[in-house]
Amino acid sequence: MTKKLVLIGNGMAGIRTIEEILKVDPNQFSVTVFGEEPHPNYNRIMLSSVLQGDSTVDDIVLNEYSWYEENNIELLVGDPVLKVDTEKQVVVSKNGVEREYDKLIFATGSNAFMLPLPGADLEGVIAFRNIKDCETMIETSNQYKRAVVIGGGLLGLEAARGLLNLNMHVDVIHIADYLMERQLDELGGKLLQEELEAQGMTFHLRKNTKRIVGKKRVQGIEFTDGTSLKTDLVVMAVGIKPNVSLAQEAGLITERAIVVDDYMQTSAPNVYAVGECAQHRGIAYGLVAPLYEQGKVLAAHICSEDGTLENGYEGSLVYTKLKVSGVDVFSAGEFQDSEGTKAIRIHDEFENTYKKVVMKDSKVIGALLFGDTSDSTRLLGMMRNGDDISGMSKAALLPSESGEPQVSPVVAMADSDNICDCNGITKGQICSAITENGFTTVEQVKQCTTAGRSCGGCKPLIADLITATAGVEVGNAPEPMCGCTEYTHEEVVAEIRNLGLSHPREVMNVLGWESDEGCSKCRPAINYYLKMVDPIKNTDDPTSRFINERAHANINHNGTFTVVPRMYGGVTNSDQLRKIADVADKYSVPLLKVTGGQRIDLFGVEKEHLPSVWEDLGMRSGSAYAKALRTVKTCVGEQFCRFGTQDSIGLGIELEKKFEYINTPHKVKMAVSACPRNCAESGIKDFGVVGVDGGWELYVGGNGGVDLRGGDLFCKVKTKEEIIDTISAFMQYYRENARYLERTSHFLERVGLDHMKKVVLEDEAGRRELIERMELALSTGKDPWKEIVENKELQQEFKKKKVEVLS
Structure with missing residues (x-):
């Protein structure tokens, strides 16, 4: 009979444990997962990329809703467990859901530690721990411009970098003498500080915060030395606390975290703990690799027939390999100097690199690499294996310093050595996958083996393995659209044209997709390509669009939506303002906000109210959710401004x-x-127009996100008609030749500014054809809000309780 398994926590450690259980025995358990956040399992490591604008929430999802359904897992999001009865073996959730269990796993993770300072409860004082925190920071940056980050560790610096990208002035407060003191020594910390100061951060070291000041919202902070800073936002990134309150209430033995043995068993029968909430041999780990190692052991243990294993979890070698605001950093083991240790130190001020290898008793016991981490894999292997290094030269320890052409470290690695430490994937496993399946891209390897799926730091090594095994230079190998197919974006477009395909499912069927339904990467892309290739014949498939695009509103962290009516050029009138005010009153809209896009957004609209909200507004959609033109920001211009x-x-x-x-x-x-003077920030837009004496300048390929890029001057023209035609031709060429989800900034860097000038400005016949195809596509456009008002099928979806990315 199938046993009942309940998982408390929908995070990375818990779901990885479920994945490992499914590998061992997919039919042994019926699984129920309770998650506190209203999201499927996502990569918390990549939250900084969401904050910095590199990724969306959808991009960092590890297991989509469809994965739970395919594996018959009951997922209850936004519904944390509030009570555990270990005698009756039953759990009860916030929404009153009761589930019995044969095996129970605590994977409750950690909570951000908030300093108990006066004023810590003011509006604008937050942590940086989840998607909601990211959204709060992004929303704050639209209205305020000064931020303080308390904590100069990794998390604090990631938050600071993201806020800097959001055009906020950022002060970082740190109580220690130098940054990231857990991962760096003093010299490494000071080198990192210099790099980050050059990027625009301001640091205040050896500072102890006394209180946060403000009335309703934070206005500043004061320090114990009598100094102070003004600020509009305080982000606390001072550490985490294992979330053990539920375990304590259930009677489990806890210290700093839930105490477990070598098989992740707690003090209660049939109850286990894994991840940041677990304490093993006195240590609670906060890095992903140890958590995944725990999950693998736990899965093997509870799936074994007699509940025993020969080898349990014995602890992990703690190491960190990461990129801090563009700077490569690696540290492992005991890298600080201590009694009985000796070290090799190499500080290259010209290359701004710093390398330190710490040895004791003829063994490497620690290492720190700053700026160049190419030796990290070799050093980590030496530490794990306890290699005797007596007699080894400096060049043997640090091959990067030998002056010889560098061979990838994967060549010398044994098949049993890990390439991806986060997921425990060895060189041998990856080589087998490459050889057996003919893989030529990192994405293919990731989909097959999960290597590179978490922090992504091992992707260069995977690329080297593909080159060494398959003889393919990965940089020159075309990436497939996704794991469902071997076709690239360009090949899919070509096949749609050649075969006259007209529907996403037809494309997937004819081209031999591995999944009948596709995935959230390929289905929206195919849907876009179909309409781009033939805007008249091919119709849009709503089921192949993300929920934001189906609902024509942005989904919020609590399941409500933000409605964004269009205000052309940021201009409104009293009639529009009255309509917005009336709708806000009628539907009790929690927040109205003037945004950086010069519009008024209505935050917190319930899903079932969307059709009637749009109907009552009677305004066109601002497409704030769409892969389309979002806004055209304007200054007041010659009519009022003296400049x-x-x-x-x-x-x-x-x-x-x-x-x-x-x-x-x-x-x-x-x-x-x-x-x-550029008051509308034209220099960092996809298309930025600047008025000059006698005409207009057009800038293209600008980006105000994490990949901050100033637009390139494309041309100077005399009339607005020339500007419109040039943008029309450029945009149509971008539509036809860019890959789905490729910004104009990345597209322009790929194809080149000179190429675009030849296509759009110099080839007059080609320019006219591009404009004609754009006009054809424009003729099929329609106001999307009418789809909500008139489409009964969509309205039925809005009445459903569950919201999915793709239905």
């Missing part, structure tokens, strides 16, 4: 009305400034 040389509002409105509903590979933002 303005052109009608920026008029051109901005004309551009927005022309291109408002054209689908593009990624979101597109425009801006029109009436003079070179």
Whole structure:
């Protein structure tokens, strides 16, 4: 008979344990997972990339809702467990759901530690721990400009980098003498500080915060030395506390975390703990690799027939390999100097690299690498294996310093050595996957083996293995669209054209997709390509769009939505404002906010109210969710500004009305400034227009996100008609040749500015053809809010309780 397994916690450690159980015996347990957050399992390590604008929440999801369904796992999101009865073996959730268990796993993770300071409860004082915290910081940056991060460790610096990318002034407060003192020594910490100061961060070391000041919202912080800082946002990143309150209430033995043995068994029968909430031999680990090692042992243990294993979990060698704001850092073992140790130190001030290898009793016991981490795999292997290094030269310990052409460290690694420590994937496993399946890309290896799935730090090693095993230079090998197919984006588009395909499922069927349903990467891409290839014949498939695009509103962390009506060029009138106010009152909208896109957003609209909200507004959608033109930001221009040389509002409105509903590979933002003072931030938009004496300048490929990129001057023209035609031709070429989810900034770097000038400016016949194809595509555009008001099928979806990325 199938046994009942309950998992408390939908995070990385717990779900990895379930994955390992499914590998051992997929039919032994019926599984129920309770998650506190309203999301499927996501990669918490990559939250910084969401904050910095590199990724979306969808990008960092590890297991989509479909994975739970395929494996018959009951997932209850937004519903934490509040009570555990270890005698009756039953759990009860916040929503009153009761589930009996034969085996119970605590994977409750950790909570951010909040300093108990006066004022810590003020609005604008947050942690950096989950998706909601990311969203709060992003929303805050739209209205406020000063931020303080308390904590100069890894998490604090990631938060600071993200806030810097959001155009906030960032002060970092740290109580220690130097940054990241757990991963770096004093010299490494000071080198990192210099790098980050050059990026725009301001540091205050050896500072102890006394209190946070403000009335309702934070206004500043004061230090014990009498100094102070003004701020609009305080992010505490001072550490984490294992989440053990539920375990304590259930009677489990806890110290700093839930005490477990070598098989992750707690003090209660049939109850286990894994991840950050577990304490093994006195240590509670906070890094992903040890947590995954624990999950593997736990899975093997509870799946074994007699409940015993020869070898349990014996602890992990703690190491860190990461990129801090673009700087490569590696540290492992005992890298600080102590009695009886000797060290090799190499500090290259020209290359700004620092390397330190610590030895004791003829063995490497610790290492620290800053700026160049190419020797990290070799050093980590020496520490794990306890290699005798007596007689070894400096060049043998640090091959990167030999001056010889470097061979990838994977060549010398044994098949049993881990390439991906996070997921425990060895060189031998990856080589077998490459050989047996003919893999030529890192993505293929990741989909097959899970190597590179977590922090991604091992991807260069995987690429080297592909080169060594398959003889393919990965940099030159085309990446497939996703793990469902071997076809690249370009090949899929070509096949759609050649075969006259017209529907996503037809594409997947004809081209031999491995999954009948596809995935959240390929289905939206195929749907876009179909409409791009033939906007007249091919119709849009709503089921192949993300929930934001189906609902024509942005989903929030609590399951409500944000409705964004369009305000052309940021211009509104009293009639629009009355409608928005009336809707806000009628539907008790929690928050109205003027955004950086010069619009008023309605936050917190319930899903079932979306059709009637749009109908009552009677305004066109602002497409804040869409892979399309989002906004055209404008300054007030010559009509009111004494510096303005052109009608920026008029051109901005004309551009927005022309291109408002054209689908593009990624979101597109425009801006029109009436003079070179650039008040509309035209220099960091996909298309930025600047008024000058006698005409307009057009800048292209700008990006204000984590990959901050100033737009390139594309051309200077005399009339607004020339600007519109040039943008039209450029955008159509981008639509036809960019890969889905490729921003204009990345596309321009890939194809080259000179190439785009030849295509759009110099080839007159080609330019006319691009404009004609754009006009054809524009002729099929329609206001998407009408789809909600008129589409009964969509309205039925809004009445469902469960919200999925793709249905």
